[in-house]
Amino acid sequence: MRLLLLSNSIAPGYGPLEHAHAVLRDVLGDARTVAFVPFALADHDDYTKTVTDALRPVGVEVVGAHTGEPADVVNRADAVFVGGGNTFRLVTALYRHGLVEVIRRRVYTGMPYIGSSAGTNVAGPTMRTTNDMPIVQPPSFDTLGLVPFQINPHYVDTIPGDTHMGETRERRLLEFLEENDTPVVGLREGTWLRRHDDLLTLGGIEAGARLFRRDADPAELSTGTDLSPLLQTTPRFDV
Amino acid sequence: MRLLLLSNSIAPGYGPLEHAHAVLRDVLGDARTVAFVPFALADHDDYTKTVTDALRPVGVEVVGAHTGEPADVVNRADAVFVGGGNTFRLVTALYRHGLVEVIRRRVYTGMPYIGSSAGTNVAGPTMRTTNDMPIVQPPSFDTLGLVPFQINPHYVDTIPGDTHMGETRERRLLEFLEENDTPVVGLREGTWLRRHDDLLTLGGIEAGARLFRRDADPAELSTGTDLSPLLQTTPRFDV
Known part of the structure; x- marks a missing residue:
C-alpha cells in the first residue's frame, strides 16, 4: 500500500503542494494519471484546475472525479488524490458516489493514494478527529480506514496567553x-x-507531529520518525 | 417562550456565569428549581457541582439531569439549563435519553431555557454550526429548534497576520x-x-455579534439590537 497523507497543501513560503514535490514524485512512481476528488470544496472545476497546475511539475495528468461517473474516473486512473476543504461535505459525497468502497479496494490493491487535509482525515477509520x-x-462518520489510527491535520499548539474560551486543539x-x-496523530x-x-x-518540515493516546501523556514525534508500530493499532470507538 | 442563549459561561475577568447574573434572575423569574443537563462533558457530577455553585447567587436549586431518569428530572423542574462542552456528545445524549422531545415540549409551553455554548448551539434547528x-x-444533526436560525457560539474574528492554514470562523x-x-448569528x-x-x-458585552446570511455581506450587530425579525426565518438545509 502506498499512501501520502499531507497535513495541508500549502506550507508557508511555498506554492500549492510545492513543499511536497519530491515525495509526491516518489509516491506516485510510474503513475501517469491521477483522479482528483474535489468534493470537499464547492467549486469542483476551479479546485481541479488549481491542483492540475500544482501537479504539473510532478509530471502527471490530473482528471477531476466530477468530470464523469466518479467511481469510473477513479477506476480508470493510476492514482487518486483526495483534496482538502470541508470533511463533512467530502464524506457525504464519497458515500453518495460510491467512492468509499472503490477507493478502498483500489488502494488496498496497490493504487497510490494522496490526501491533503480533509483527504488525510478520511484515510483514518473515522472522521471523528476533523477540525x-x-x-x-x-x-456515517466511518471513512476509508487506510490506516488504523486517527489523524488530526492542521494540528496547532496551544497559544500561550490566548484568552479565547473555546477548547484548544489538545483539549479537543x-x-x-x-x-x-x-491513537491520534x-x-x-x-x-x-x-x-x-x-x-x-x-x-x-521540522515541526513534526504530536501523538495522543488514551491513558498516556501526549508525545512529540520528530520528522523522520519510524511510526510503523502504529499500523498494529486496533481501533476502538464508543468505549 | 423564555430563552437565554449564552455564547459561553465565562467572560474574561468574571467567574462562571457571573457576567450574566442579572439576566439569569430575570429570565428565571419565579423558577425555584433548575434541571441542569451536564451531558456535553464527561464528568457529570463535577460539572453539576460547578453550575450549582455558579447559580447559588441567583437563588435557584440545581438538580443534575443525570441523578435520575433525565426526562423525569427535566419534567419535575421549573427551568432547564443545558451546559456547554462537546455538542456531538451532548446531542447523542439528548437523543439517548429522550430529552429532545421533552425539552422542546416544556419550553414551548413556557419553561425557561438557559443554554451556554453547546447548550446554545442545540437551541437552533440543527447543530451544523458548532465549533x-x-x-x-x-x-441526527437536528436539534431543539427553539429559534429558527443557526447560532455559532464563541464567535471569533479573523486574526490579522495569522499564518495558520486552517479555515477562519468566517470562512467556515x-x-x-x-x-x-x-441565517447564522x-x-x-x-x-x-x-x-x-x-x-x-x-x-x-459591547463586542456584540455578527450576522451571516446567504447572498449578503456579513453584518455587525450591536449589543441591545432588536433581532425579532430573525424569528420569522424559514430554515432551509441541504439546498
Whole structure:
C-alpha cells in the first residue's frame, strides 16, 4: 500500500503542494494519471484546475472525479488524490458516489493514494478527529480506514496567553480519547505521513507531529520518525 | 417562550456565569428549581457541582439531569439549563435519553431555557454550526429548534497576520451557507440572545455579534439590537 497523507497543501513560503514535490514524485512512481476528488470544496472545476497546475511539475495528468461517473474516473486512473476543504461535505459525497468502497479496494490493491487535509482525515477509520464544521450530515462518520489510527491535520499548539474560551486543539483530542480508544496523530502544517506497506514514516518540515493516546501523556514525534508500530493499532470507538 | 442563549459561561475577568447574573434572575423569574443537563462533558457530577455553585447567587436549586431518569428530572423542574462542552456528545445524549422531545415540549409551553455554548448551539434547528470536534456520532444533526436560525457560539474574528492554514470562523460559516439557506448569528464571547415570545434581543458585552446570511455581506450587530425579525426565518438545509 502506498499512501501520502499531507497535513495541508500549502506550507508557508511555498506554492500549492510545492513543499511536497519530491515525495509526491516518489509516491506516485510510474503513475501517469491521477483522479482528483474535489468534493470537499464547492467549486469542483476551479479546485481541479488549481491542483492540475500544482501537479504539473510532478509530471502527471490530473482528471477531476466530477468530470464523469466518479467511481469510473477513479477506476480508470493510476492514482487518486483526495483534496482538502470541508470533511463533512467530502464524506457525504464519497458515500453518495460510491467512492468509499472503490477507493478502498483500489488502494488496498496497490493504487497510490494522496490526501491533503480533509483527504488525510478520511484515510483514518473515522472522521471523528476533523477540525471542520458539520455543515452537512453524512450517512456515517466511518471513512476509508487506510490506516488504523486517527489523524488530526492542521494540528496547532496551544497559544500561550490566548484568552479565547473555546477548547484548544489538545483539549479537543483529549475529549476524543474520553469516548474512543484509538491513537491520534496530530500533524502540524507542512508535515505528512508516508506509508509503504508495513512501513510508516513522518516527513515534512521540522515541526513534526504530536501523538495522543488514551491513558498516556501526549508525545512529540520528530520528522523522520519510524511510526510503523502504529499500523498494529486496533481501533476502538464508543468505549 | 423564555430563552437565554449564552455564547459561553465565562467572560474574561468574571467567574462562571457571573457576567450574566442579572439576566439569569430575570429570565428565571419565579423558577425555584433548575434541571441542569451536564451531558456535553464527561464528568457529570463535577460539572453539576460547578453550575450549582455558579447559580447559588441567583437563588435557584440545581438538580443534575443525570441523578435520575433525565426526562423525569427535566419534567419535575421549573427551568432547564443545558451546559456547554462537546455538542456531538451532548446531542447523542439528548437523543439517548429522550430529552429532545421533552425539552422542546416544556419550553414551548413556557419553561425557561438557559443554554451556554453547546447548550446554545442545540437551541437552533440543527447543530451544523458548532465549533466542536465530532468525537461521537449522534443519530441526527437536528436539534431543539427553539429559534429558527443557526447560532455559532464563541464567535471569533479573523486574526490579522495569522499564518495558520486552517479555515477562519468566517470562512467556515460561509461554507455552511454554501450548503444551507439559514441565517447564522455568530455570538462573540460574553454576549447572549434573549427571547421572550416574539421578542429577540442581543445582550452582553459591547463586542456584540455578527450576522451571516446567504447572498449578503456579513453584518455587525450591536449589543441591545432588536433581532425579532430573525424569528420569522424559514430554515432551509441541504439546498
